[in-house]
Amino acid sequence: xxxxxxxxxxxxxxxxxxxxxxxxxxxxxxxxxxxxxxxxxxxxxxxxxxxxxxxxxxxxxxxxxxxxxxxxxxxxxxxxxxxxxxxxxxxxxxxxxxxxxxxxxxxxxxxxxxxxxxxxxxxxxxxxxxxxxxxxxxxxxxxxxxxxxxxxxxxxxxxxxxxxxxxxxxxxxxxxxxxxxxxxxxxxxxxxxxxxxxxxxxxxxxxxxxxxxxxxxxxxxxx
Amino acid sequence: xxxxxxxxxxxxxxxxxxxxxxxxxxxxxxxxxxxxxxxxxxxxxxxxxxxxxxxxxxxxxxxxxxxxxxxxxxxxxxxxxxxxxxxxxxxxxxxxxxxxxxxxxxxxxxxxxxxxxxxxxxxxxxxxxxxxxxxxxxxxxxxxxxxxxxxxxxxxxxxxxxxxxxxxxxxxxxxxxxxxxxxxxxxxxxxxxxxxxxxxxxxxxxxxxxxxxxxxxxxxxxxxxxxxxxxxxxxxxxxx
Numbered sequence: 305x306x307x308x309x310x311x312x313x314x315x316x317x318x319x320x321x322x323x324x325x326x327x328x329x330x331x332x333x334x335x336x337x338x339x340x341x342x343x344x345x346x347x348x349x350x351x352x353x354x355x356x357x358x359x360x361x362x363x364x365x366x367x368x369x370x371x372x373x374x375x376x377x378x379x380x381x382x383x384x385x386x387x388x389x390x391x392x393x394x395x396x397x398x399x400x401x402x403x404x405x406x407x408x409x410x411x412x413x414x415x416x417x418x419x420x421x422x423x424x425x426x427x428x429x430x431x432x433x434x435x436x437x438x439x440x441x442x443x444x445x446x447x448x449x450x451x452x453x454x455x456x457x458x459x460x461x462x463x464x465x466x467x468x469x470x471x472x473x474x475x476x477x478x479x480x481x482x483x484x485x486x487x488x489x490x491x492x493x494x495x496x497x498x499x500x501x502x503x504x505x506x507x508x509x510x511x512x513x514x515x516x517x518x519x520x521x522x523x524x525x526x527x
Numbered sequence: 528x529x530x531x532x533x534x535x536x537x538x539x540x541x542x543x544x545x546x547x548x549x550x551x552x553x554x555x556x557x558x559x560x561x562x563x564x565x566x567x568x569x570x571x572x573x574x575x576x577x578x579x580x581x582x583x584x585x586x587x588x589x590x591x592x593x594x595x596x597x598x599x600x601x602x603x604x605x606x607x608x609x610x611x612x613x614x615x616x617x618x619x620x621x622x623x624x625x626x627x628x629x630x631x632x633x634x635x636x637x638x639x640x641x642x643x644x645x646x647x648x649x650x651x652x653x654x655x656x657x658x659x660x661x662x663x664x665x666x667x668x669x670x671x672x673x674x675x676x677x678x679x680x681x682x683x684x685x686x687x688x689x690x691x692x693x694x695x696x697x698x699x700x701x702x703x704x705x706x707x708x709x710x711x712x713x714x715x716x717x718x719x720x721x722x723x724x725x726x727x728x729x730x731x732x733x734x735x736x737x738x739x740x741x742x743x744x745x746x747x748x749x750x751x752x753x754x755x756x757x758x759x760x761x762x763x764x765x766x767x
Contacts, residue, residue: 424614426610426612426614427614427616429577429608429610429614430610430614430615430616430673431628432577432603433577433603433608433610433677434603434604434607434627434628434676434677434679434680435600435601435603435604435628435632435680436600436628436631436632437600440631440632444627445616448616448618448619449616449617449618452618
């Protein structure tokens with residue numbers, strides 16, 4: 305009995321701060337991942353839609369490789385293989401951010417392509433016929449409605465990214481799952497640790513789902 | 528002003544226009560009529576180069592528009608277009624729709640563009656809708672905004688691609704009224720339309736197209752009361 309009480313205070317005093325520090329990394333990596341991923345995905349999605357055959361081919365290969373390999377394998381490769389090939393050092397955190405960004409970029413590319421195709425050709429023609437350049441037409445006429453239509457899918461993808469970061473524990477990124485693994489390896493308290501870990505994720509994702517609902521509702525109202 | 532010479536247009540194997548010759552003078556209102564699929568819209572779209580002609584040329588104010596040194600943006604600024612489905616920018620207010628192009632092309636400063644935009648909305652009778660989103664307007668109102676948007680670039684000529692075909696019948700009148708006003712002010716207009724009443728009243732010249740070529744053209748009173756060609760007569764019998 306006394307031992308159990310000791311365990312539960314230790315649990316709270318040690319595990320929760322560990323999970324919280326892991327949570328910080330989880331959120332950080334997810335946010336960097338969606339930002340870089342959106343950047344990469346926008347360029348790739350745009351290229352898929354309009355530009356030259358060569359660029360289209362490169363974009364196609366990139367998407368093929370990312371979709372054709374597991375995220376875990378990509379993470380292992382980025383952390384253990386790429387630095388060797390390039391004769392450099394890379395922290396697990398950097399490798400993690402790169403992998404998540406490249407991974408989400410490939411999926412966001414498809415979202416972007418769909419959204420761009422969803423804007424009617426008439427919009428483009430209206431812009432051009434007013435004497436706007438193709439660049440002005442793209443950024444001022446086509447992108448605003450396209451971005452709006454892909455917001456729900458982007459929110460959804462952000463939730464997926466948050467969960468994907470857990471896989472980075474395999475390359476020792478100090479995110480939440482890895483912190484929980486460290487704690488169990490010291491304490492052997494599997495049941496409370498992983499239960500609490502799951503609850504942390506569930507709470508985080510729930511907040512994001514509410515945010516997503518809010519965004520969708522606002523968009524619906526504006527239309 | 529606009530001189531179409533031996534214009535042909537194919538989409539892959541499909542021939543849409545064959546050997547079109549058409550002149551539009553400054554200040555003239557020309558209506559193009561004819562059955563669906565006769566190439567009327569494609570002809571308009573070739574004039575502001577939304578479509579590239581396959582052969583032949585279009586001379587605008589002495590310049591061959593298909594030559595490589597043609598400034599296409601300049602051409603489109605001077606020859607505006609109004610579409611069948613309006614194509615307003617859905618996330619911008621009515622006034623923003625009108626001011627977007629003059630501001631982006633640095634034709635006007637923001638303030639000046641706004642002021643001019645309001646004048647144009649006044650002209651099409653929609654000044655009170657300046658801050659409304661396009662989706663909250665009727666089709667006829669949207670089309671009038673689209674006309675104001677085209678006028679914002681101070682074009683020298685306007686192309687109308689079936690501007691009233693997507694409208695409920697009771698909304699057609701307001702749009703035609705605006706177009707009549709423009710015609711009276713001396714705007715050069717090339718109008719693809721099914722509104723025979725408008726063509727009769729407003730056009731200086733009516734062009735009848737069928738199957739990708741011009742069958743007959745002439746003064747409205749001649750075309751409508753005394754057509755020379757059988758195909759024109761047959762078409763008019765069906766629509767009048």
